[in-house]
Amino acid sequence: MKALLTRTALATALLVTITGAQAASMDFEVSDSDTIVVGATAEKVTLRVTGYKNLTPSASAPMYTKLGTFNMSTSSGVGTLAVTYGAEHKPAVISSSGASVQGAITNGEGNSVSTFLSSAASAMKPPFNSVTIGGTPWAALITPATSFEGGIYTTRTQNLSAGVYPITLRAALYQP
Numbered sequence: 215m216k217a218l219l220t221r222t223a224l225a226t227a228l229l230v231t232i233t234g235a236q237a238a239s240m241d242f243e244v245s246d247s248d249t250i251v252v253g254a255t256a257e258k259v260t261l262r263v264t265g266y267k268n269l270t271p272s273a274s275a276p277m278y279t280k281l282g283t284f285n286m287s288t289s290s291g292v293g294t295l296a297v298t299y300g301a302e303h304k305p306a307v308i309s310s311s312g313a314s315v316q317g318a319i320t321n322g323e324g325n326s327v328s329t330f331l332s333s334a335a336s337a338m339k340p341p342f343n344s345v346t347i348g349g350t351p352w353a354a355l356i357t358p359a360t361s362f363e364g365g366i367y368t369t370r371t372q373n374l375s376a377g378v379y380p381i382t383l384r385a386a387l388y389q390p
Contacts, residue, residue, distance in 0.1 A: 261385040275374035278337040286385040287361035293387030296354040300382030314340035321377030328369040337367045354388040
């Protein structure tokens with residue numbers, strides 16, 4: 215009986231040791247954030263950026279490859295919606311059209327893709343005027359609207375390497 219108890223105790227100790235030795239990990243973590251407004255005026259501009267998650271790597275992804283979408287809206291009747299890239303993407307006016315902004319998005323391996331912002335309906339005809347405020351180029355809607363759906367497109371044929379490409383956009387009301 216004593217030998218049986220000893221073997222049972224050893225088996226239990228071995229099971230606990232094996233279970234504790236397995237490495238724990240987290241894969242494919244994502245995050246999102248928002249605000250809660252209590253006792254103050256609600257936000258005047260909202261922005262939602264959605265990067266596509268199912269793109270195929272390509273050594274020569276064609277110009278106007280759609281990489282994601284953005285939606286911006288306002289509850290204000292004053293000003294025009296405008297959008298630009300976060301500073302880490304080095305926003306610049308597109309030299310060929312002058313009607314939108316471009317930015318470089320880079321993955322964790324250092325591969326970069328040149329992109330621009332346009333209408334979700336037509337990448338070829340951006341519905342913006344470029345304006346520069348405080349040294350930052352913005353794409354302001356030509357026709358004022360309370361909401362706008364746009365797309366994030368490649369600026370030219372280029373290498374689209376595998377990886378995760380973080381993107382940050384900023385939206386505001388432009389008041390000339």
